[in-house]
Amino acid sequence: MQFDANHHRCTIVIDNQLPAGLAMNAASVIGISFGKLIENLVGPDRQSEDGLNYPGVIYAPLPVLLAEGNTLRELQKISSADTDIFAMPFSALAQSCKTYDEYGERIASANSDNIELVAIGLIGPKKKITRLTGNLKLYR
Numbered sequence: 147m148q149f150d151a152n153h154h155r156c157t158i159v160i161d162n163q164l165p166a167g168l169a170m171n172a173a174s175v176i177g178i179s180f181g182k183l184i185e186n187l188v189g190p191d192r193q194s195e196d197g198l199n200y201p202g203v204i205y206a207p208l209p210v211l212l213a214e215g216n217t218l219r220e221l222q223k224i225s226s227a228d229t230d231i232f233a234m235p236f237s238a239l240a241q242s243c244k245t246y247d248e249y250g251e252r253i254a255s256a257n258s259d260n261i262e263l264v265a266i267g268l269i270g271p272k273k274k275i276t277r278l279t280g281n282l283k284l285y286r
Contacts, residue, residue: 147232147269149187151206155275156180156187159221160265160285162212169285172236172265173210179234180204180267187269211282218263221278231270238262 149156158176160169181188181204189202213221218235225233239261243249253261268275 147183148185149205149269153271154206154269155272156184156204156206156267156269157209157211157275157279158265158267159211159213159218159279159282161215161218161263162283163215164264168241168264169210171241173285175240176234176236176265176267177208180269183234184232184269210285211279212285213282215263217282218266221266221268222263224278225266225268225270228270228274231268231274234267235263236265236267238264 158173160172164172187204189205191202192200194200222233222235225231237253239252239256240249241264243252268278
């Protein structure tokens with residue numbers, strides 16, 4: 147997907163029952179994955195007046211919202227059926243693993259219906275993302 151801040155919106159939705167530390171972990175992992183996978187999401191580096199480099203940041207706001215766990219599953223279902231929306235689901239299984247190899251082994255032996263989502267990142271057309279997430283509360 148090629149991100150265009152004029153046409154796309156992105157957001158991260160976190161399970162409202164997740165403790166703050168795990169919520170921040172989920173948001174940061176999704177953000178890193180977004181930056182890796184979505185072309186043109188991150189702008190170029192900028193320099194301050196005194197020449198200090200500030201690495202590029204995201205071109206658009208990235209609100210972090212709250213929802214119940216079943217809403218996360220519904221967002222995953224809707225987004226997987228819509229080719230205009232890129233979804234980055236993040237699971238409790240991923241958060242419980244100590245290494246990436248352990249994660250790979252455990253996810254490969256789990257059925258998606260049994261994988262608990264703790265967060266999901268969404269990027270897509272502004273109207274579609276707003277329709278899906280516009281009624282959710284901001285994480286504070």
